[in-house]
Amino acid sequence: MEIRQLKTFWTLASTCSFSRTAEVLNYVPSTVTMQIKALEEELGVKLLDRWGKSVVLTDAGHQLLPYANKILNDVEEARYVSSQSEELTGTVIIGADEVLCTYRLPALLRLFRERYPHVRLLFRPLSSDNLKQSLREGNVDVVFMLDEPVISTDLHAELLMDEPFLMVVSPDHSLATRSTLGIEDFNREQIILSEKGCSYRTFFYRTLLRKGADSLTELEFNSAEAIKQCAMVGLGIALLPEMAIKGEMERGELIALPWDLSEIRFTTQMLWHQEKWISPSMRAFIESARNVLK
Structure with a gap:
């Protein structure tokens, strides 16, 4: 061998x-x-x-x-x-869910490539369910998750930044001009959600049901971009992290509903296995992430 x-x-x-x-x-x-x-x-x-x-x-x-x-x-x-050797080389394999891959990591990957052109970066898009397991199986070096703070005995988790969530609709939606909302206003409304297994989808849905919502209709996608586009054309109410809809909010293409989501505390966090040797290239990548994602 x-x-x-x-x-x-x-x-x-x-x-x-x-x-x-x-x-x-x-x-x-x-x-x-x-x-x-x-x-x-x-x-x-x-x-x-x-x-x-x-x-x-x-x-x-x-x-x-x-x-x-x-x-x-x-x-x-x-x-x-x-x-x-003074010049960093090697390979770093990164995993992340679709939201962070789209809205948070591009700036980090570009900066790292500029600073360390001889380090090879391999990116693996993974579902939220598979991120931690991929670390444990040695398939990736570092993963980024949008989730509640992770507590683990074998994985090191570092919180990078809080990610506020908003409920948004198109400007012509029946709830778009409301200054206050009650739980009954969600009855018979279509809720556009991420795929089952996504932690913030589960938390949000349980919160609505606990407060008394019923007769909810679900429309499910595995892409934040698809959820956003459906909300923009009036298909329903979407729950999305603010980072994914900042531009659309500024342009008036989406309207935030007056609904308290302070119970939802999700963060962008970086994880790696505690037993893994942190190579110089991996250490440089971790430090770059700390500087960019803050």
Whole structure:
């Protein structure tokens, strides 16, 4: 078993694409295929399956991944200790949910690329349910979550900034001009929400029901942008973080409803595994996030 084979396998597990892996490692695609085949033959197991143009790990692949991640981390640490190179290199794999990927991370990624051009960044969009598990399985180095403050025994969670939420409607919605609202005003209204499993959707919905709302109609999307667009054309009431609708609010394309959402305290937070060695490139990325997302 060679280090380069494990690196190819680990990169392929991160990108889920042979062509992307070849691009990242500066290989031709046939080299990626050859190295994975050699690793599978040596281990006597199938590590991955192809589904169209995508790649998914088998059970054996999932079992190998944390060991490959640990070996590669140890190798990177040994190389750093031996060389003490002044120029940062290496790879940092980042995960985040769709909202933060769209509205918070672009500025951070751009700044980091400008400062550390020789560090390779790999981004993995993940659902809220999969972010912490991806850290525990070693699939990512750092994740960003929009959630209630995370308390964990094995993950380090750092709060970066509070994210206020608003209930918004189009300017011509029947509730748009109201100065006050009661819970009965939500009855028979269509509520545009994120997918099931999203923590702030669950919290918000339970809050409305606890206060006595009934006959709510749900329209569900897995994209904050889709929710925003539906609200703008008058399809219902949307719950969104303020960062996602700031421009539309300023232009008068969305109107905030006078409803107290102070119970909802969600934050942008950065997490990594407490047992993971923090490489110089990963440390630089964490510091950049602290400076940008505040």
